Amino acid sequence: MKSKVKYVSKKRLYPAFGEAHIGKKVVYVRKDLPKIVKKFVKEHELYHLKDKSKVIFWREIKANFYGLFKRPLGFLLCLIMSLAPSRLKFYFNRIVGKE
Numbered sequence: 513m514k515s516k517v518k519y520v521s522k523k524r525l526y527p528a529f530g531e532a533h534i535g536k537k538v539v540y541v542r543k544d545l546p547k548i549v550k551k552f553v554k555e556h557e558l559y560h561l562k563d564k565s566k567v568i569f570w571r572e573i574k575a576n577f578y579g580l581f582k583r584p585l586g587f588l589l590c591l592i593m594s595l596a597p598s599r600l601k602f603y604f605n606r607i608v609g610k611e
Contacts, residue, residue, distance in 0.1 A: 515561055517554055519543035527602040529553045529590065532560035549593065552586025555579040568606065 516538045525531055530541045530553040539557035541550050556579035565571045580587040593599070 515539065515558060517541060517558070519550070527596075527598040529593075530557040532557040534561055537561060545593075546589060548583065548586040549590045550586075552579045552583040552590050555582040555586075 514537070518538060518540050520540050520543060522542050522544045525540060525542050528542075529545060529549065530539060532539045539554065539561065541553045541557065543550070545553065556575045559575040559578040560571065563571050563574060565574065576587070594603075
């Protein structure tokens with residue numbers, strides 16, 4: 513089955529920038545993001561579809577490096593955008609297992 517990329521509203525994913533559904537082979541990317549960030553997020557989420565790791569922290573590191581090598585400027589802007597309080601709270605909650 514070929515992977516699909518769907519661009520969705522901010523309301524659908526906030527505070528996340530993207531989301532991967534492994535079983536459905538579909539990734540969702542927020543359409544309100546800057547173009548270079550959307551391209552990075554797309555690569556990041558597509559990587560998740562093929563990653564077999566069960567450890568979320570390791571999965572995120574690998575997906576970020578994959579996206580970094582494919583879309584370095586998008587990675588940098590995404591990194592800057594991720595310093596927003598809502599994003600930092602989102603990351604914190606994922607790390608401590610609240611999401």
